[in-house]
Amino acid sequence: MNKALHLAPGEARCPGASTADIIASDGDHAPAHLTDPSYRFLGDQDIPYEHYTSRDFFALEQKKLWSRVWQWACREEDIPEPGDYYVYEIVEKSVLVVRTQDGSIKAYPNACLHRGTQLKPAGSCGRSKELRCPFHGFTWSLEGELTDVPCRWDFPHMEDERFRLPELKVETWGGFVFINFDPNATPLAEHLGILPEHFAQWDLSEKFVALHVRKLLPANWKACLEAFLESFHVLETHPQGVLTVGDANTQYDIYGDTVSRFVHLVGFPSPHLKETFTQQQLLDALLAEGVVEGVGGEGSKLLVPEGSTARKVFAEHIQATLGKAYGKDLSHLSISETIDAIEYCLFPNTCFFPSLLFPMVYRFRPNGNDVDSCIFDLLYLQPVPDSGERPDPAEPVELDFEQSFHEVPGLDPGLATIYDQDTGNLIAQQRGFKSSTKPGETLGNYQEIRIRQLHQTLVKYLAAE
Amino acid sequence: MSQFHHVLDCADLPAGKSLAVDLDGLSVLVCNVNNEYFAVENRCTHQGAELQGGRIRNGMIACPLHGVLFDVRNGCGKGPLGRVPLRTFAVQVVDGRIEVSQEAAAVPA
Structure with a gap:
């Protein structure tokens, strides 16, 4: 008899020690919110496949989601000096984000007010003194004032005040520049919810983009994002990790409509494994074939002292190794913040990790107006060294649909395999959505709660007038 | 045999900066990319x-x-407005002096 059947829906958990128990047993100063679960049952209805496949649904997202939701366009480090600009693209829109003379940031629709040409090329960033259309040379200041009209005699009707560049809403958080197309949007803080509080000790603005991969993926943007919102798939998709990472015991949390989280343990074997392992065996596995191959290091074998744990020894090893590599003292971090994969999702399409071993940001945008494909940005946010010298943010390494993450210079081979495995399933899923005679997907009540939250929030956006 | 001309000293061109110089009547931009020099x-x-x-x-x-x-390393442009590459010039550094020749830069393998 399945005991879970006696519980209310959403109450059942993987048997054995919980993530919160294991972090608590680390006995250190892990942030209290990590061991404070925040789950709500949100229903168990199927999610219609048409959310992923319908062109009408996609058009509705374009009209009611992307044109109204806060979305990050670039990092502040992309535009550090007056005159620096960055072109952000979402679906069919292009936005010009500009650092003005007084250091503030403005965002303009990337379109000339004469005949519409993009003022700066798609996919570009750079620095200029003014914004000059490449077609006829109509020119605006960084602040958006019309400064030059070629053949002014022919445009008596082009009054300077009416021909200021229209401004989009801009706010920043954690070194990210967010924009919103909706002039009536509520403040960004409302959208961020609990994020600033949970990232108070993990300031993303004090980091720089050390690696940026931009890959095309052959599935709807939500399916791509959702491949990264649960670790239920680890046992089947990433079998190499069972000894070194949790899966079914991962903790899932939701906060309001716009933020969700998982806390995915490292250095604790999958609860699917029935054998028991010594702490030394776990440490050996972490260093030999763990999630991140590059951390094993040279030199003498690391030993787990009597009474200590693989998690503790591994965390100290990571703090020392990465601290040296980053020119930064990292010894103040708790074990969990050092080695666990802690992932926050901010609606609609971004994940932030406050974690030393997993310093990633993910973003999933529709690939133009294609319902069936997506642009995946993968960033590594590395701490700015204690010297304070901030390196330039990395140029994106672009990967096409068929290319492997192993082609990215500098990407850890263990992680490249994981990303190849994660993204390898996507085309099969997108095609499966369309082949199924069952109209929607059935989600686990607990492990897939973040996916349900995403769709429920999305539906709220689409239903708004 | 290509002929190199002294155009600048390394000390004149910090990392991330560029300066235009005259090379036999041609305006050539010398660029410092992380202390490697390109023209x-x-x-x-x-x-x-x-x-x-x-x-x-x-x-x-x-x-x-x-x-x-x-890309100043090979002259290649990006996107539809950058289809025509920039002409490149070979650069050598001798005793802190940057020298440029009319020959194209060797394309890195």
Whole structure:
């Protein structure tokens, strides 16, 4: 008899020690919110496949989601000096984000007010003194004032005040520049919810983009994002990790409509494994074939002292190794913040990790107006060294649909395999959505709660007038 | 045999900066990318603007006028406005002196 059947829906958990128990047993100063679960049952209805496949649904997202939701366009480090600009693209829109003379940031629709040409090329960033259309040379200041009209005699009707560049809403958080197309949007803080509080000790603005991969993926943007919102798939998709990472015991949390989280343990074997392992065996596995191959290091074998744990020894090893590599003292971090994969999702399409071993940001945008494909940005946010010298943010390494993450210079081979495995399933899923005679997907009540939250929030956006 | 001309000293050109120099009547932009030196023609192939003053980051220079991006290491442009590459010039550094020749830069393997 399945005991879970006696519980209310959403109450059942993987048997054995919980993530919160294991972090608590680390006995250190892990942030209290990590061991404070925040789950709500949100229903168990199927999610219609048409959310992923319908062109009408996609058009509705374009009209009611992307044109109204806060979305990050670039990092502040992309535009550090007056005159620096960055072109952000979402679906069919292009936005010009500009650092003005007084250091503030403005965002303009990337379109000339004469005949519409993009003022700066798609996919570009750079620095200029003014914004000059490449077609006829109509020119605006960084602040958006019309400064030059070629053949002014022919445009008596082009009054300077009416021909200021229209401004989009801009706010920043954690070194990210967010924009919103909706002039009536509520403040960004409302959208961020609990994020600033949970990232108070993990300031993303004090980091720089050390690696940026931009890959095309052959599935709807939500399916791509959702491949990264649960670790239920680890046992089947990433079998190499069972000894070194949790899966079914991962903790899932939701906060309001716009933020969700998982806390995915490292250095604790999958609860699917029935054998028991010594702490030394776990440490050996972490260093030999763990999630991140590059951390094993040279030199003498690391030993787990009597009474200590693989998690503790591994965390100290990571703090020392990465601290040296980053020119930064990292010894103040708790074990969990050092080695666990802690992932926050901010609606609609971004994940932030406050974690030393997993310093990633993910973003999933529709690939133009294609319902069936997506642009995946993968960033590594590395701490700015204690010297304070901030390196330039990395140029994106672009990967096409068929290319492997192993082609990215500098990407850890263990992680490249994981990303190849994660993204390898996507085309099969997108095609499966369309082949199924069952109209929607059935989600686990607990492990897939973040996916349900995403769709429920999305539906709220689409239903708004 | 290509002929190299002394155009600048390394001390004149910090990392991330570029300076235009005259090479037999041709304006050539010498660029410092993380203390490696490259030289390209100082004229955007898009609409002829001077590239001097354009921001260089990760080896890419952004034309200050319309923003077309070029890789100063090999001259290649990015996107539909950058289909025509920049001419490149071979550079050598001898005793802290930057020397440029009319020959094209060797394309890295």
